[in-house]
Amino acid sequence: INATNTKGSAADASYTGSAITPTLAVVYGGSTNLVQGTDYSFSGSYTDAGTYTITITGMGDYDGSASGTFTIAKASAALGNLKNQTLVSGKTYTFAPTGAFGKVSYAVDKKGKNYVKLSGAKATATGKGTATITVTTAGDANHEAQKATVKITVNKPAAVKGLKASSSKKKQISVSWKKTSCSGYVVQASTSSNFKKIASSATIKKEGTTKATLKKGLKSGQKYYVRVLSYGYQNKDAYRTASGKVTVKKVK
Secondary structure, X not given: OXXXXXXXXXXXXXXXXXXEOOOEEEEEOXXXXXXXXXXXXXXXXXXXXXXXXXXXXEOOOOOOEEEEEEEEEOEOOOOEOOOOEEEEXXXXXXXXXXXXXXOEEEEEOOHHHHOEEEEOXXXXXXXXXXXEEEEEEOOEOOEOOEEEEEEEEEEOOOOOOOOEEEOOOOOOEEEEOOOOOOOEXXXXXXXXXXXXXXXXXXXXXXXXXXXXXXXXXXXXXXXXEEEEEXXXXXXXXXXXXXXXXXEEOOOO
């Protein structure tokens, strides 16, 4: 057996994380198929991606040796746990892709920068619209680089429901409402139904807080209209959605 009279091939494989023994096909003299273990010997297994030199050695009726190559390709697995998302302005989503090897990076399309701000794996909704996020992995010695896209649709905060207002204490209005998805609330009272001039206001910075008491700027015996604005953030400015209004006929 030598490089001139013996031709062989080894079926290429892809990285699996386990040792792989090459499957060989060896032909002597152009027409004689040699049998491993009878006509030649070979031993060896390989795990990591790469190209290896393998050598067979004649046995039985054959002597000498011949060499060839065997290649393990990098694994190519799709990224997982990447679904399109819908967020309310002001909310944050954290990416956690599976099947990622090597450094993971995130990029938002040019138009999408108006709606989503990225900080590493965190995407914060900043305005109403749709952004496309490209997730890229660098890969490593045994895995191919990967790329996937995710769309994030940003909506305004929903208007609160269940709004109630009453006055049981002097120059105060107690307000309550049902929780909605947002960054917080602004509670307002006005003597006009169009709220052109705000008599009293309170800002609630927690989504889960659904009660507030207005104290400043109110007058006893005065009629007020009350509303709650749920808000997120549109870049640096508040992005608000107004509720319906309720009336407090007379402040105590």
